[in-house]
Amino acid sequence: MSKEIKKVEKPEKIKKGWDGISNYFRANSIWMLMYCTGCCAIELPQAMTSRYDMERLGMGPMATPRQADVILVTGYLSVKTLRRVIYAYEQMSEPKYLVAFGPCAINGGIYYDSHAVIKQLDQYLPIDIYIAGCMPKPEAVMNGFKDLIEMIKSKKATGWRKYRDNNAWYKANQIHALGEVRIKDEFHE
Amino acid sequence: MNSMNNNVADLVKDVEARFNVLSVDYPKDDQVSFDFDNRDLHSALSYLRSAGWIQLSILSCIDWIDENEFQLVYIIFNWENPIRIQVRTRIDRKEAKFRTITSIYPGAKYYERDVHEFFGVEFEGNPDSNKQLFLENWDDMPPLRKDFDSIAYSDSKYPKREYKTDFSKKAGDK
Amino acid sequence: MKEIKLFLGPQHPGMHGNSSVHMYVDGDIIKRSYLLPGMLHRGFEKSMEKRTWMNNIALIPRICVPEPDTNEMVYAMNIEALANIEVPERAHWIRMLVLEMARLSAHLMAFGGIGGPTGLYTAMYWAQADRDLILTLFEEMTGQRIYHMYIVAGGVRKDLPEGIEKKILAFCDDLERRLPEYEDLVLNNPTILARIKDIIMLPEEVVWELGVTGIGMRSATGKEYDLRKVNPYARYDQVEFDVPTATYSDAFTRMTLKYREMGQTIRIIRQVLAKMPKGPVRAKVDDGSALRWRVPKGQVYSAVEASRGEYGYYTVSDGGTMPYRVAVRGASFPQGLLGIEKYLPGHRIDDAPMWFDTMGICSPEIDR
Numbered sequence: 001m002s003k004e005i006k007k008v009e010k011p012e013k014i015k016k017g018w019d020g021i022s023n024y025f026r027a028n029s030i031w032m033l034m035y036c037t038g039c040c041a042i043e044l045p046q047a048m049t050s051r052y053d054m055e056r057l058g059m060g061p062m063a064t065p066r067q068a069d070v071i072l073v074t075g076y077l078s079v080k081t082l083r084r085v086i087y088a089y090e091q092m093s094e095p096k097y098l099v100a101f102g103p104c105a106i107n108g109g110i111y112y113d114s115h116a117v118i119k120q121l122d123q124y125l126p127i128d129i130y131i132a133g134c135m136p137k138p139e140a141v142m143n144g145f146k147d148l149i150e151m152i153k154s155k156k157a158t159g160w161r162k163y164r165d166n167n168a169w170y171k172a173n174q175i176h177a178l179g180e181v182r183i184k185d186e187f188h189e
Numbered sequence: 190m191n192s193m194n195n196n197v198a199d200l201v202k203d204v205e206a207r208f209n210v211l212s213v214d215y216p217k218d219d220q221v222s223f224d225f226d227n228r229d230l231h232s233a234l235s236y237l238r239s240a241g242w243i244q245l246s247i248l249s250c251i252d253w254i255d256e257n258e259f260q261l262v263y264i265i266f267n268w269e270n271p272i273r274i275q276v277r278t279r280i281d282r283k284e285a286k287f288r289t290i291t292s293i294y295p296g297a298k299y300y301e302r303d304v305h306e307f308f309g310v311e312f313e314g315n316p317d318s319n320k321q322l323f324l325e326n327w328d329d330m331p332p333l334r335k336d337f338d339s340i341a342y343s344d345s346k347y348p349k350r351e352y353k354t355d356f357s358k359k360a361g362d363k
Numbered sequence: 364m365k366e367i368k369l370f371l372g373p374q375h376p377g378m379h380g381n382s383s384v385h386m387y388v389d390g391d392i393i394k395r396s397y398l399l400p401g402m403l404h405r406g407f408e409k410s411m412e413k414r415t416w417m418n419n420i421a422l423i424p425r426i427c428v429p430e431p432d433t434n435e436m437v438y439a440m441n442i443e444a445l446a447n448i449e450v451p452e453r454a455h456w457i458r459m460l461v462l463e464m465a466r467l468s469a470h471l472m473a474f475g476g477i478g479g480p481t482g483l484y485t486a487m488y489w490a491q492a493d494r495d496l497i498l499t500l501f502e503e504m505t506g507q508r509i510y511h512m513y514i515v516a517g518g519v520r521k522d523l524p525e526g527i528e529k530k531i532l533a534f535c536d537d538l539e540r541r542l543p544e545y546e547d548l549v550l551n552n553p554t555i556l557a558r559i560k561d562i563i564m565l566p567e568e569v570v571w572e573l574g575v576t577g578i579g580m581r582s583a584t585g586k587e588y589d590l591r592k593v594n595p596y597a598r599y600d601q602v603e604f605d606v607p608t609a610t611y612s613d614a615f616t617r618m619t620l621k622y623r624e625m626g627q628t629i630r631i632i633r634q635v636l637a638k639m640p641k642g643p644v645r646a647k648v649d650d651g652s653a654l655r656w657r658v659p660k661g662q663v664y665s666a667v668e669a670s671r672g673e674y675g676y677y678t679v680s681d682g683g684t685m686p687y688r689v690a691v692r693g694a695s696f697p698q699g700l701l702g703i704e705k706y707l708p709g710h711r712i713d714d715a716p717m718w719f720d721t722m723g724i725c726s727p728e729i730d731r
Contacts, residue, residue: 035374036381038403039428039727042509045491046498063376080325081381081402084373107350110422113413114406115332115339116324119347135509177347179326186399187368187385216663217444219594245574246666249690251679262690264664264677268586271594273664296574299700307408323401323730332409339409 019155026069026095027152029058030145033068033092037085038075040101040135052138057145065091070148073125075135076104078116082124083181086174089125094160097128099148101136109134123173126159197221197272208233222275227287230278234263234293242267242274248290248300250308254335257282259310263290280310289314307333366394369712373402377480377716380726384703384715391711398703403730411689416442416516417654419686424510426691427728430469432461433669434676435514438689440596440665441678442516445658448646454518455598456639460632461504461513462597462667464531467538467628468497469670473723474621477549480716481558486549493541496534503527518645528636535629546622550615559614562710563718566612569706574697577672578620579722585610590668602634614721624670655684669694671723693728700729 036044047054048061062068065088073085089098100121103109108119121127128151131144151157163170174181201213201221211224225233242265251260263276280287289312291298301312302322309331312318321327330337366387373383381403386396407426411419423438424431436458443450475490477483498508504527505511505520513520549555565575570583580588587606591599607623609616648656660682666675672694679688699722707718718724 033374034376038381039425042428045487046495049488049492049495051492051495061376065374076405078402078404080404081373083325084402088374108347110425111405111410112349113340113343114410115337115342116404116406117343117347119343120350123348137508179328183325186370216661217665220664222662243571244576246664246673246675247677247690247692249677251662251688262662262677264675268588268593273594275662275664294574295572296697296701299696323404325401332406337409339406340413 023153023155027058027149030069030097030148030152031062031067032059033065033071033088034061034063035071035085035088037073037077037081038102038104040074041072043135043138043141044072044074047138047141052142054142054145057142057149059145065089066093068092069095070097070099072099072101073105073121073127074101076102076109076111076117077121079118079178080116082118083178083183086125086181094164095157096160097148097152097157098125098159099129099131099144100127101131101141102134103132104134106130118177124170124177126162126170128157128159196270200272200274204233204237207236216275217273219271220273220275222277224277224279227278227280230276231288231290231293234265234276234290237265237274237276238293240267241269244268245294245296245300246273248297248304250304250310252282252308252333252335253279254282259285259308261287261304261310285310287312291315307331309334365389370399371712371715375716379476379479379716379719379724382699382726382729384707386712386715388712393708393710393712393715396703396707396715398700400700400726400730403727405731407731408689408691411686413685415655415684416658416686417656420512420515424512425727426731427669427674427693427725428509429472429725430465430669430671431510432465432514433667433674435512436462436597436667437665437674437676438678439514439516440667441663441676442648442658444663444665445661445678445680446516446648448517448648450518451643451646452640453522453642454644454646456635457519457523457644458514458597459599459602460531460635460639461511461519463628463631463635464497464501466670467625467632468494470621470625470628471497473670473720474545474549474618474625476720477555477559477618477717480713480720481555483549483552483555486545489545489548493538496537500527500531500534503530515645517648518643520645522644531632532636535632539626539629542622542626550619550622556615558713559618559717559721561613561615562714563614563721564612565617565722573701573705575672575702576697577668577670577694577723578617578624579612579672579698581606582609582612582616582620584608590666590673596665596667601638602631604631614717617721657682657684658686666692671695671725674728691728691731693725693731695722695724696729698722699724699726 105121111117129148131140133140208229214222244266246264246266249262258279259282260279266273301315302318304310305318306322366389369386369388371384373381383399384396385399387394423434426434471490471494475487478487502508505513565579565583567583570580585608589606604627607620658680662679664675664677666673674694675692677690681687
């Protein structure tokens with residue numbers, strides 16, 4: 001005997017209110033994924049320690065992608081790392097955010113003529129906020145995080161919706177640059 | 190300083206007496222470089238290792254494209270008699286093959302794989318050398334050769350950002 | 364039992380840097396293992412051939428991220444050897460000061476980095492907080508916190524600002540007072556000792572087989588094989604310091620040597636500040652215009668003693684305005700690649716991140 005579970009449509013007013021409350025909670029407790037992808041990651045431990053202390057904003061490190069809210073792409077992305085970042089980003093559960101550090105994610109930065117570094121990150125993954133500097137000082141990093149919190153509260157951080165809706169465009173760009181996003185023969189057999 | 194120069198002079202005399210050295214050079218006070226023919230290289234390295242030069246610092250390759258040759262460089266160091274020796278030899282560029290030195294210096298295995306991946310030199314006797322190490326799914330010629338154009342490769346595979354305004358013009362220019 | 368394929372991937376809380384280890388495990392014991400480098404590969408050696416000698420100074424500190432001053436030092440030493448440039452006396456002492464402060468910050472990071480694999484996050488927080496004070500001193504001296512671009516061919520770019528000597532000495536006194544607390548936290552801690560005593564041994568034959576330098580070599584052979592003593596550069600023969608050694612090399616001994624080297628580094632910094640003479644800090648270098656000078660033909664190799672071992676560059680010049688070839692010898696190349704393939708099997712899975720921390724592996728200098 002199977003029972004059909006009836007879906008109850010929430011009326012518009014309550015949905016908007018619930019969204020606002022949940023965004024308030026999300027913004028004040030952001031867990032970042034522990035993944036140092038590039039050179040700007042060397043300033044992240046300074047932002048975590050007692051002088052700049054990002055834990056007072058509610059941010060802390062988290063070990064697995066399934067439980068993290070934000071992935072920090074710190075700096076340049078070589079081709080090998082981009083495959084792993086895409087893999088980790090797709091494992092995170094929605095809503096999820098992405099913060100890009102430095103000029104290397106905008107137009108290649110100082111590695112513009114390298115055969116192994118990609119030039120524009122927002123063709124492959126949606127970015128919510130950029131932080132300027134090479135490398136950004138911890139004060140700039142804290143400022144960027146504060147801006148991210150404001151964006152979440154005011155519902156402007158919708159990168160994950162863009163990725164879901166335009167998935168075909170992102171995937172086509174990824175295949176053009178990378179060839180293959182999941183490597184079949186990683187162990188060289 | 191004088192004792193250092195005497196040590197270097199003794200070393201050069203010793204090596205020149207035993208092997209056929211093509212040329213000697215002194216880039217720094219405590220450094221000397223020998224050029225050998227490819228057939229003499231293994232015996233020269235074995236002799237130097239038994240004489241005390243037991244650390245291999247780096248094995249690298251230089252692409253002399255105008256002379257159509259690769260130059261392999263081995264840099265070794267002796268902690269008891271601190272003189273650094275550069276041992277150099279030249280191989281042909283079209284058929285770039287050489288025998289491995291892992292029987293003399295076992296630590297050279299990954300340096301040889303590095304040179305193979307970036308220059309295309311085959312080291313006979315080095316296992317696993319056809320597996321990719323630093324690059325993944327690489328589809329072009331070995332990247333550190335002089336005729337590989339990395340800017341053209343990079344612009345074709347990773348497109349540049351299109352800007353609507355030209356930021357390189359100063360304000361007020363037409 | 365069948366072997367299971369496992370990768371200790373690049374995204375891992377205990378991993379030092381961005382590289383992964385591929386392992387075949389049987390239960391808890393590793394049977395075969397390989398390092399997968401290349402995640403941080405940027406093609407430096409190709410990019411350096413397209414920029415002039417002076418432009419490269421912006422690119423090279425990024426090769427070794429925790430300790431960038433050693434890159435600038437060996438690059439400058441190579442150009443000075445090829446072009447026969449005489450560096451002024453005061454510049455040698457300022458270079459020693461910068462290199463020793465960089466060594467102190469790298470040792471603090473490696474000593475506190477044991478917090479990731481073992482779960483002792485307190486050590487990491489303390490060490491990074493102290494490292495932040497050094498970075499602030501660097502910002503006052505050179506203008507940048509991490510990538511200084513301060514040591515150039517011919518000397519250093521500018522003289523030290525006023526009042527910096529007092530601040531450095533105050534910081535040294537402060538850190539020396541706090542170092543016994545680090546020892547109590549990590550080296551006298553029974554939980555940590557259970558994880559690092561008699562683990563990851565490095566016998567003497569393995570050192571000569573792989574070509575390991577630095578603390579690994581000194582802890583296994585018992586000899587003072589330090590490039591600052593054996594083949595001194597930049598006035599290291601005029602300061603007094605000891606080089607700690609040992610003859611039984613396990614992870615605990617290597618951490619103890621790191622701790623003792625921090626004390627010796629503070630001693631060197633105090634002597635350098637006391638003995639520094641006055642004078643100019645930069646020699647003129649141009650043969651051609653000031654930014655497009657030519658370096659005479661030649662091939663030379665220089666190396667310094669970084670915190671992880673021997674770090675060197677091999678420069679080839681054909682007389683032009685750009686380098687013809689620059690090859691980088693990362694200090695942890697032997698123990699990272701061949702060491703993991705031959706000597707990690709036999710350990711347990713949780714010892715693999717400890718290998719990265721106690722052997723001093725730094726991923727960007729392996730990948731270049």
